[in-house]
Amino acid sequence: MTYRKIDSDLLERLYGIIPDRNRILTEDIDLLSYSFDASFGSFKPEVVIQPLQTREISSIVKFANENKIPIYPRGQSTSLSGGPLPVKGGIVLDLSQMKSKLQIHPDDLIAIVSPGVITADIHKAAEEYGLMYPPDPSSSSICTIGGNLAENSGGPRCLKYGVTKDYVLGLEVVTPKGEIVRTGGKTMKNVTGYDLTKLLVGSEGTLGIITVAILQLIPKPKSDETLLAAFADIETAGETVSKILTSGLLPSKLEIMD
Ligand SMILES: Cc1cc2nc3c(=O)[nH]c(=O)nc-3n(C[C@H](O)[C@H](O)[C@H](O)COP(=O)(O)OP(=O)(O)OC[C@H]3O[C@@H](n4cnc5c(N)ncnc54)[C@H](O)[C@@H]3O)c2cc1C
Numbered sequence: 001m002t003y004r005k006i007d008s009d010l011l012e013r014l015y016g017i018i019p020d021r022n023r024i025l026t027e028d029i030d031l032l033s034y035s036f037d038a039s040f041g042s043f044k045p046e047v048v049i050q051p052l053q054t055r056e057i058s059s060i061v062k063f064a065n066e067n068k069i070p071i072y073p074r075g076q077s078t079s080l081s082g083g084p085l086p087v088k089g090g091i092v093l094d095l096s097q098m099k100s101k102l103q104i105h106p107d108d109l110i111a112i113v114s115p116g117v118i119t120a121d122i123h124k125a126a127e128e129y130g131l132m133y134p135p136d137p138s139s140s141s142i143c144t145i146g147g148n149l150a151e152n153s154g155g156p157r158c159l160k161y162g163v164t165k166d167y168v169l170g171l172e173v174v175t176p177k178g179e180i181v182r183t184g185g186k187t188m189k190n191v192t193g194y195d196l197t198k199l200l201v202g203s204e205g206t207l208g209i210i211t212v213a214i215l216q217l218i219p220k221p222k223s224d225e226t227l228l229a230a231f232a233d234i235e236t237a238g239e240t241v242s243k244i245l246t247s248g249l250l251p252s253k254l255e256i257m258d
Helices: 008-017 028-033 054-066 119-127 145-151 196-200 234-245
Strands: 047-049 071-074 091-094 102-105 110-113 168-174 180-184 209-216
Touching: 008 047, 008 054, 028 047, 054 071, 054 091, 054 168, 054 180, 054 209, 102 119, 110 119, 119 145, 145 209, 168 196, 180 196
Parallel strands: 047 091, 071 091
Antiparallel strands: 102 110, 110 209, 168 180, 168 209
16 A cells, blocks of 8 residues: 655644644654654654543544555554554554543442553552552563553563453454544453453554453452572472472462573
8 A cells, every 4th residue: 555645734734633732743853752652663653642631642543544644653662562653654653642541440340441551550559459560571660551451561460460461351442443432341340242351452453442441450469478499400490380380389479580
């Protein structure tokens, strides 16, 4: 497919969608700082837009389709796989600024969040109610929940608790055509129809742009302990891991360091 370059006419039309010009970045220095993630390679976008509302994203996606402009959602760009890089130029949608919603509903054991909320902040907010948000990618303190959902991220606690997809109950998404759709809901047993929520999780932004997520929380254990054991060789350490896992004990994390 041939993509269209964003000229001054198209830029003017973008200002019509996002009248706050501070949220449309075109300076070379800005574009450069959006040209990489934590993987290799560097690709400069033509324009960076910082949407704050779902309907703004919907309008931008429709505009991009109409004018054949590629579009890339981006959280904090800690991706190790190049997902947020604008390999064909076009628009980078910086969703890290869309972070106004971080609601904990303790009685329902759920959190409702905007895509730009930092993952560790969800866990911190849940802890105030004696709850926890288990997925803990090592980048938790710098990455967004939107990025985690798009990458189905998991961290050391996945051994006991699972990964991001295991804690998503519902999503609001802008589809590649610019429609706003909602999947799933606020309850665990939400089983009617196709499980579009799980299909969207891990789709790396290709199936839609996540604008709201409903996440499941669980009670936080009253206490936890960390043990360090030293081994003379790696084989014995590996065998010990298997023995622990088959003994009836399931630690939340288990790691061998050489
Ligand atoms: C030091 C370090 C440690 C890491 N540790 C882990 C780890 O333990 N486990 C792990 O799984 N990963 C890990 N990662 C990788 C990375 O942090 C995760 O993939 C994280 O989920 C990316 O989040 P982000 O906000 O930076 O998203 P980005 O890197 O900006 O984007 C990642 C992908 O998600 C898409 N995307 C972003 N937001 C949205 C949205 N709202 N809607 C749709 N698509 C969207 C982007 O297009 C891209 O494809 C680590 C990275 C670093 C640098």
